[in-house]
Amino acid sequence: MRTIILLLFLAGTSYSFGQQLVYTPKNPAFGGDPFNYTWLLNSANAQNPFTDDSQLGGFGNLDALNESLNNQLLGQQFGGDGLPPLGTSTDGNLEYEVYESNEGLVINILDITTGEQTQIIIPN
Structure with missing residues (x-):
């Protein structure tokens, strides 16, 4: 009787099998199915x-904004029209050298410290 039970037990275990679990990502950026891209x-x-x-409506006039910011910064630094006088001048720790060239007005700024x-270079 024991041998029959043992044979049935061995026969039953020989037919059972296991399977590996495999992870498959959903996102195509991480190796998932490319057809999931549209759904994601x-x-x-x-x-x-x-x-x-609402986010991109105001970016059409970036050149005018850039020019306005440059004029504002130069105006705060040098006053008046915003341009330093031609020649060399010093303001605190900064030394300015301003001259005209064929490229336009050139301003070299040196931090002395x-x-x-x-x-x-401000083009003509």
Whole structure:
């Protein structure tokens, strides 16, 4: 009787098998199925509270904004029209060398304490 039970037990275990679990990512950026891309993008867009019109509407006039900021910064530094006088001048730790060239007005700025130099060219 014991041998029959033992044979049944061995026969039953020989037919059972295990299987490996394999992780498959959903996101195509991490190796998932590329057909999931559209679904993931639509899901993200549905959750996004921002619209393109409200975020990107004001970027059409960046050149005018850049010019305005430059004029404002130069005006704070040098007063009046915002341009330093031609020649060499000193203001605190900064030494300015201003001259005309064929590229436009050139302003070399030297920080006397650190030795750092900056060159600004204002085209004609």
